[in-house]
Amino acid sequence: MCTECGCGEANKHPHHGHAHRHDHDPRVVEVQQRVLAHNDHIAHHNRERLDARGVTAINLISSPGSGKTFLLEKTLDALNGKIKCAVITGDQQTDNDARRLANKGAKIVQIQTKTSCHLNAEQVAAVLPDVLEEGTQLLFIENVGNLVCPTAFELGEHFKVALLSTPEGEDKPEKYPVLFAIAKLALLTKMDLAELLDWDLKACQRSIQSVHPGMMTLKLSAKTGAGMDAWLNYLASLT
Amino acid sequence: MHELSLACSLIEEAEKVLTVENAARATRVTVGIGKLSGIEIGAFEFAFPMAASGTRLADAELVINDLPITVRCRACEKESSPEFPRCTCTHCESDDVELVNGREFNIQSMEIE
Numbered sequence: 485m486c487t488e489c490g491c492g493e494a495n496k497h498p499h500h501g502h503a504h505r506h507d508h509d510p511r512v513v514e515v516q517q518r519v520l521a522h523n524d525h526i527a528h529h530n531r532e533r534l535d536a537r538g539v540t541a542i543n544l545i546s547s548p549g550s551g552k553t554f555l556l557e558k559t560l561d562a563l564n565g566k567i568k569c570a571v572i573t574g575d576q577q578t579d580n581d582a583r584r585l586a587n588k589g590a591k592i593v594q595i596q597t598k599t600s601c602h603l604n605a606e607q608v609a610a611v612l613p614d615v616l617e618e619g620t621q622l623l624f625i626e627n628v629g630n631l632v633c634p635t636a637f638e639l640g641e642h643f644k645v646a647l648l649s650t651p652e653g654e655d656k657p658e659k660y661p662v663l664f665a666i667a668k669l670a671l672l673t674k675m676d677l678a679e680l681l682d683w684d685l686k687a688c689q690r691s692i693q694s695v696h697p698g699m700m701t702l703k704l705s706a707k708t709g710a711g712m713d714a715w716l717n718y719l720a721s722l723t
Numbered sequence: 724m725h726e727l728s729l730a731c732s733l734i735e736e737a738e739k740v741l742t743v744e745n746a747a748r749a750t751r752v753t754v755g756i757g758k759l760s761g762i763e764i765g766a767f768e769f770a771f772p773m774a775a776s777g778t779r780l781a782d783a784e785l786v787i788n789d790l791p792i793t794v795r796c797r798a799c800e801k802e803s804s805p806e807f808p809r810c811t812c813t814h815c816e817s818d819d820v821e822l823v824n825g826r827e828f829n830i831q832s833m834e835i836e
Contacts, residue, residue, distance in 0.1 A: 510750055510836040515740055517830045519733045519754075601725050633725035636761035636828070661808030662761045666822070695808050698818035 523637055527605035530640025533612055534623065539570075540722045541623040543639055545663055546647035547656075548629030551673040551706060553581045555647070555715075556624055557588070558706040562716050563622075564589035567723050570615045573626040574603040581626065591617050602633040605640055621723040631660040643668040650674045650681055654688035657695045664695045669718075672703040675710060726766040729828070730774035736830055741779050746835035749783040757790045757827035758807040764789065783833075792825035 518524060534541050544552050556571060563569055569590040573581040574597055582594035593615040595607050608625065616623065625641055627634040635644075646667035648656055651674060657664040664670060670692050678685065685703070692699050702718065704711030737752055756762050764787055771785045791804045796812035802823065803813040810825075811818045 510834050512751075512832055512834045513740065513744055514832050515830040517736050517740065519729065519736050519828045519830060521736075522732075600728065632761060632763070634761075635759075636725060636729065662759050665759055665808045665810045666826075696818065697809070697811050697816065 520637070523605045525605075526609050527638040527640040530605055530609050530612060531642075533616075534640060534642070537616055537620065539616060539620050539623050541625060541639075541641040542722075543625045543627060543634070543641035543644045544647060545627045545631070545634045545644055545667065546629060546649070547631050547652055550629070550647045550649040550652065552626050552629070552647055553584055555671070555673060555704075555706045556585055556626060558709075558712060559624075559716065559719070560585060560588035560590045562712065563719065567621050567720060568617070568619045569622045569624065570617065570620045571624045571626060572603075572608060572611055572615055574607070574628045576600070576628060591615050591620070597628055601628055601630045602637050603627050603639055604637050608639045622719060631656065631663055635662045635666060645669045645671060647671045647673050648688070648692075650678045650683040654684050655691045657688075657691040661695045664692060664699065667696075668700065670696075670699055670701045671715065672701060674705060674707075675703045676705040676708045726763060727770040727774060729762060730767060730770040733771075733830065734774045734778050734780055737780055737783075737833060738778060740830070740833055741835060744835055746779075748779045748781075749833050749835050751784040751786060751834035752780060753786040753788065753831045753833070755788045755790050755827050755829045755831045757825040758792050759810070759822070759825040760828045762828060788831065790824060790827050793823040794820035794825075795823050796820050 546552055560569055571585055571590055571592045574595045575581060576597050579594040582592045585592045593611045625639055644667040646663050648670060692701055702714050704715055737749060741749060756764060775781050775783060792807055793802055793804050794810055794812060795802050796817050797819045798817035799815040801814045805811055805813050810820060812820050
């Protein structure tokens with residue numbers, strides 16, 4: 485039984501009312517068991533904890549190097565003293581990101597996933613009590629840099645945000661459609677490099693819209709600050 | 724490449740079924756994988772024998788059903804199955820949809836003995 489809610493999930497076995505057989509003839513059993521039921525169940529509890537505390541949680545997913553941490557640095561600087569934030573940041577190794585995000589008014593917890601290419605709900609559940617301080621309004625979950633694997637694992641977040649930086653080119657949404665199909669918002673980052681790279685905004689928007697028509701898209705440069713107001717206003721609207 | 728850990732999760736769940744059913748081994752496991760599950764079927768098929776090695780699924784045949792996306796539209800209230808990777812209503816083109824199916828990663832059935 486699940487020790488948290490007593491719902492029985494932890495020991496749930498597919499069972500269909502038929503008696504056990506002890507012969508050895510091949511037989512087919514209908515199962516319909518979600519393979520990631522355990523992860524999803526913990527994610528569900530994470531979401532309940534977040535909702536009970538009035539925290540909005542955002543799962544930030546992108547390639548490595550698209551600027552998640554730098555965007556968070558600038559975001560925390562701007563929201564310091566205005567909106568109470570917390571960050572769970574995931575990497576395979578090092579606490580470099582936690583150190584970069586420290587001293588900006590937000591509680592930061594680093595998860596090292598070691599060999600794993602994504603965060604899972606259990607890892608998030610383990611650090612939630614620590615990362616959510618009294619009055620926390622926004623929780624950013626900076627996933628391991630990877631456009632693919634993090635999409636398979638629900639963490640209990642309210643929604644996903646996909647980051648796409650200009651050096652990655654315009655057509656990542658079509659090449660890696662799952663993230664862009666299920667994320668609520670696309671953030672086009674490093675816009676200050678667009679001209680230098682001959683990066684084509686219209687082509688990128690076409691790529692996004694081909695996967696997720698109507699997808700909300702913001703473009704910004706955390707370095708120059710261009711476009712940051714729209715992102716910060718959006719975050720404020722969530723609180 | 725998270726498919727090996729997913730294959731290990733599949734083996735874990737399948738082993739539970741074998742225990743409940745008091746079965747010695749599985750000869751086939753049928754898995755449903757949604758188009759939006761984030762699971763690459765080719766990589767998963769590659770990883771499965773490694774995950775199954777030394778378990779009661781070591782000789783099991785893996786059958787994968789590639790499951791379509793289904794959305795329920797909040798605008799016109801109809802269900803439809805847009806072509807991957809789109810997640811919009813095929814009736815009215817609205818993207819104000821709830822994803823009903825497409826994220827599955829399920830064991831659907833097992834042949835056991």
